[in-house]
Amino acid sequence: MIPEGAHIKGPAVPGIERVLTPDALEFLGRLHREFEPRRQEILAARRDRAARVAAGENLDFLPDTASVRESEWSVAPAPVDLDDRRVEITGPAEAKMTINALNSGAKVFMADFEDALSPTWANVVGGQAALMDAVRHSLAFTSPEGKEYRLGDHVATLVVRPRGWHLVERHLEVDGQRISGSLFDFGLYLLHNGAELLAHGSGPYFYLPKLQSHLEARLWNDVFLWAQDVVGVPRGSIRATVLIETIWAAFEMDEILHELREHAAGLNAGRWDYIFSIIKVFNARRDLVLPDRAQITMAVPFMRAYAQLLVKTCHRRGAHAMGGMSAFIPNRREPEVTANALAKVTEDKEREATDGFDGTWVAHPDLVPVAMGVFDKALGDHPNQKYRQRHDVHVTAADLLNFEVSGGQVTEAGLATNVSVGVRYIASWLAGTGAAAIDNLMEDAATAEISRSQVWQWVRDGRFDGGRVRAEVDQLRAEHAEAAELFEQVALSDEFVEFLTLAAYERLTG
Numbered sequence: 001m002i003p004e005g006a007h008i009k010g011p012a013v014p015g016i017e018r019v020l021t022p023d024a025l026e027f028l029g030r031l032h033r034e035f036e037p038r039r040q041e042i043l044a045a046r047r048d049r050a051a052r053v054a055a056g057e058n059l060d061f062l063p064d065t066a067s068v069r070e071s072e073w074s075v076a077p078a079p080v081d082l083d084d085r086r087v088e089i090t091g092p093a094e095a096k097m098t099i100n101a102l103n104s105g106a107k108v109f110m111a112d113f114e115d116a117l118s119p120t121w122a123n124v125v126g127g128q129a130a131l132m133d134a135v136r137h138s139l140a141f142t143s144p145e146g147k148e149y150r151l152g153d154h155v156a157t158l159v160v161r162p163r164g165w166h167l168v169e170r171h172l173e174v175d176g177q178r179i180s181g182s183l184f185d186f187g188l189y190l191l192h193n194g195a196e197l198l199a200h201g202s203g204p205y206f207y208l209p210k211l212q213s214h215l216e217a218r219l220w221n222d223v224f225l226w227a228q229d230v231v232g233v234p235r236g237s238i239r240a241t242v243l244i245e246t247i248w249a250a251f252e253m254d255e256i257l258h259e260l261r262e263h264a265a266g267l268n269a270g271r272w273d274y275i276f277s278i279i280k281v282f283n284a285r286r287d288l289v290l291p292d293r294a295q296i297t298m299a300v301p302f303m304r305a306y307a308q309l310l311v312k313t314c315h316r317r318g319a320h321a322m323g324g325m326s327a328f329i330p331n332r333r334e335p336e337v338t339a340n341a342l343a344k345v346t347e348d349k350e351r352e353a354t355d356g357f358d359g360t361w362v363a364h365p366d367l368v369p370v371a372m373g374v375f376d377k378a379l380g381d382h383p384n385q386k387y388r389q390r391h392d393v394h395v396t397a398a399d400l401l402n403f404e405v406s407g408g409q410v411t412e413a414g415l416a417t418n419v420s421v422g423v424r425y426i427a428s429w430l431a432g433t434g435a436a437a438i439d440n441l442m443e444d445a446a447t448a449e450i451s452r453s454q455v456w457q458w459v460r461d462g463r464f465d466g467g468r469v470r471a472e473v474d475q476l477r478a479e480h481a482e483a484a485e486l487f488e489q490v491a492l493s494d495e496f497v498e499f500l501t502l503a504a505y506e507r508l509t510g
Contacts, residue, residue, distance in 0.1 A: 005029055010121035010171030011510075015129030019188060020172075027191050030230065031183045032174040035223055039165055039180055042216050046166075049212075049248070054284050060397045061251050065214070069254045074318035075264040081157045081202050082108070082239060082265055084383035085320055085359035086375035087368055089156065092117040092435050093127030095141040095149075098134050102155035104365040105372065109156040113185040114163050114209050115273070115445040118434035120510040121171045128188045134158060135193045135200075157202060159241070162186045164210030165219075166499060187227065194233045204233070205265065206240045210273065212248040214255030221260050238263050241322060245270030245446070246277040250306050250400055253313040266320030266358070269307050271298060272327075272446035278403065279453040283496045289461050291408030293418070293450050298324075298351060300406075305399035311356040312390040320384060323352035323360035327441040330366045337440050338366075345370050353378035356388040363435070363442040410463045415455065419472040419487065422451035426500075427483035430508060449500050455491040466492050482507065 002008065003026040010016075053059065061069065089104050091097040093111035101109040111131055117123055133139035134151070135158065141149040163169075163181030172179045186206065194204045208220055224238045242249070242256050244267050249256060257264050275296055282288045290296060298307060307323075314321035326348040330338040345362070349371045352360050362371050379385060421438055425448040428436040436443050458464050469491060477484040486504060490497045497503055 003029055005175045007173040008171065009173060013122040013125050015125050018132065019125050019128045024188060024191055027230065028172065028179060028184060028187050029174045031187045031227065032179050034226060035183060035219070036177065036180065038219050042165060042219060045215065046212055050281065053281060059247065059251060059401060062255065065255045068258050073258065073261065075257055075261045076236060078265060078320065079203055079239060082205060085322065086379060087371045088322065088359055088361050089365065089368060090116065090325065090361055090363055093131055093160070094123065095130040095139060096143070098130050099139055099141055099149040099151055100365055102134060103152045104156065104368045106156045106368045107359065108159055110159045110161055110207055112161045114161050116435040118429045118432045118508065119163070119181070119505065120432050120508060122510055123432060124169065128192070131160065131189060132192050135196050157205070159205040159207055160189050161207035161209055165216060166210065167501065190227055191231055194231050194237065198233060198237055203237050203239060206238065207268065208240050208242045210245065211242055211256060212246050214252045214259050217242065217256040217259040221263060224263050236262050239265040241266045241268055241320065243268045243270035244310055245273030247274065247281050253310060257317050257319055264319055266322055267310050267314050268322040269310050269324045271303065271324040272450060274306065276446060276449040276453055279457055280496065283457060286461060288403055289410065289457055290403065290454065291405050291410055292414030293454065295405055295408045298348065302400060302403050305395045308355055308390065308393045309395040312393040315356065315386050315389050318386060320358045321356065323357040325361040325363060327447065329364045329437060329440060329442045331440055341440065342370055346374060349374040356385050356390055358384035358386065410458055415458065415464055416472055418451040418455050419469065420476065422448050423473060423476045423480050423483050423487045426486055426504060427480040429504060430483060432510065445501055452487060452491045452500055456496060459492060
């Protein structure tokens with residue numbers, strides 16, 4: 001029986017009777033009624049803050065929270081199965097990926113309901129069902145060709161990334177309102193699996209995306225406290241790693257950890273969304289035009305400042321500092337492509353390990369041994385590098401805001417790549433696949449956001465005109481008509497579209 005006020009608008013899909021039980025719907029309804037007003041408040045605060053910066057207000061470390069940055073405190077100690085995180089593999093929350101990732105030899109698998117998942121109703125419900133089985137070690141999958149996949153005896157620790165605060169789940173309404181995608185993903189996973197995970201020596205662990213302030217972290221912490229009490233698991237059972245993937249959050253790392261300190265597991269350098277955030281926040285500045293995406297490496301000064309500040313902040317507070325994703329992936333049919341990918345990934349991971357990161361992300365099982373070898377060498381007998389305090393790092397607001405890229409250029413090739421990647425990724429997303437291998441790189445919503453936002457910025461700045469962009473789009477229109485139309489819409493709009501996925505979600509079928 002569906003609880004009063006809940007309305008499932010999605011069709012019957014596999015797993016729905018297990019996932020959206022009456023108890024689950026009641027819990028989601030209570031979550032929505034308790035926290036939706038505050039979610040709306042933080043979204044309004046985002047808009048107000050963005051308007052102030054567009055009007056000329058400078059970004060800086062917050063004067064009102066100086067005492068938090070200057071005082072000594074630590075987050076809660078890491079659980080045993082989250083203390084060694086030297087390699088984490090990421091991918092969409094679906095059955096085959098979950099089995100392969102948990103069996104990959106990585107220490108952690110981040111099951112994604114956000115940038116790597118196209119949020120069709122079948123995907124979000126099926127993802128929850130797959131994770132329920134994974135937690136109980138009963139997950140199995142048979143491919144259309146008859147190949148069987150099962151979990152091995154030793155699997156990675158499971159961490160789940162719910163959607164960001166700005167996203168909704170249109171297939172479930174509570175009291176006539178769409179429920180938050182964050183609360184939907186988080187609530188179902190905790191309710192169905194929290195006690196089970198704790199009974200087996202693990203816990204409900206999460207990655208939190210797109211945070212822009214410590215007040216948003218405070219909201220998550222209040223959600224955790226409330227939900228643990230209602231579900232009946234001890235406070236502190238939930239552990240959360242926050243992705244620092246907005247320029248706003250880079251100025252509030254200490255404050256974010258402080259708000260979540262009972263539940264905090266670390267911070268992650270979410271590099272691709274971070275670049276997108278810089279373009280978005282400063283989109284009105286004609287003096288800030290970033291060059292081709294390929295030229296914005298982790299070695300450029302503003303990206304190094306951000307990464308090193310993250311390591312220093314985390315280690316001072318006893319939290320894990322997690323590295324980001326190198327987009328290069330191997331191709332088993334093309335040895336040269338694979339050799340290049342392995343070399344690029346090795347270089348990237350060696351830089352992270354040298355900087356003091358405690359672990360890193362990969363997107364493909366074949367890259368697990370590569371990253372593992374780098375971090376095994378760096379960590380030795382230690383589970384992490386928290387003992388490296390990085391007292392030598394001194395990052396100022398000016399360092400974080402110095403977006404100069406020496407020798408950086410906006411090129412015709414860069415325009416063509418952005419349009420091609422953007423249109424083809426959107427086509428994949430609309431077809432239900434949120435992690436797409438394109439030109440030997442693993443693309444997700446974050447890299448697509450960079451592609452379309454760079455094109456928007458370059459047109460606004462006069463580097464290219466709309467006709468030149470449309471000419472590139474036209475080359476893909478015959479094969480990807482709807483995606484081409486959507487890319488053109490967001491890349492050539494008069495006003496900057498805040499999130500591509502918001503525009504695309506209303507076009508998503510299923």
